[in-house]
Amino acid sequence: MQQQADKIIQTLKAKGLRVTPQRFAVYEDLLARSDHPTAEQITNHLNQDGPTSSQATVYSSLQALREVGLIREVLLEEGVCRYDANIDPHHHFQCQSCGAIEDIAWDQLQDLDFKALRPGLQVTHYEITVHGGYCNRCRPE
Amino acid sequence: MQQQADKIIQTLKAKGLRVTPQRFAVYEDLLARSDHPTAEQITNHLNQDGPTSSQATVYSSLQALREVGLIREVLLEEGVCRYDANIDPHHHFQCQSCGAIEDIAWDQLQDLDFKALRPGLQVTHYEITVHGGYCNRCRPE
DNA sequence: GAAAGTTTTTGGAAATTTTCCAAGGATGCT
């Protein structure tokens, strides 16, 4: 695990961010989970064994990490901004029963052809959101 | 335009909603524009020539219209919930310069094949969000 | 390794957006 910590430190430094315990913790937490937590969920998780990061710091850290491209937002529900440390291109699936979000690997869906779009519209990035079905936990038997 | 108004009234009634001036106005406004406005933008637009709908009513109307499936949310920016009266399946394009959102007709992108997804995951709906390029207003030169 | 110069953290206040509430008003049915 020490190697993992070193790698996080090197990553943060490489992006020009100072390595503080709070920022480290936010990024480490996001890297370790795949449930696309909200800022509040991250704050609670970090502080569950004694206070380590204030609310304002978590927001600030998330913003800093997002600005340098280490994490990104996932917006699938009204009024809920979730975060994801998986910055490789990928798609999302949301369970229609419990709302859980899981990743869909990029190569599980074929590449799209944008030739039919109106001229002059050059695509830099796209993403597919899939609704329906049930996640592992909600699967009916 | 009278026919358009009658049609809106019939549509609302058919969904079991009472036709009030405020609810009519919210739906009419959304039908008439394609810029995916926020609740605040709708409120301001409706009240620009004298007060017609309170803030709470606009939110309430939007919620009622969404519950019966006449409008839907569009979530592309953090903390911003936009609304769209186009409920036919379609995709969205967001201009990377000004953030404007425009629709992409469903048949301009090929249908996706979900065979590669894990078993048991039946897809009920999906949607593609395209970032990049420039909208008509931001087109360079 | 201490001082200097930044950047970051913090708690609390403030801003923003959305929801709640109870009262009065409007709508659709008979």
Add this chain to the structure above:
DNA sequence: AGCATCCTTGGAAAATTTCCAAAAACTTTC
């Protein structure tokens, strides 16, 4: 028209995010 129900309203409340100035921490420099 009368009635039951649903809707609107202003204001308060809730929920989420940002701002602020002071204190603390990180990095660099000497």
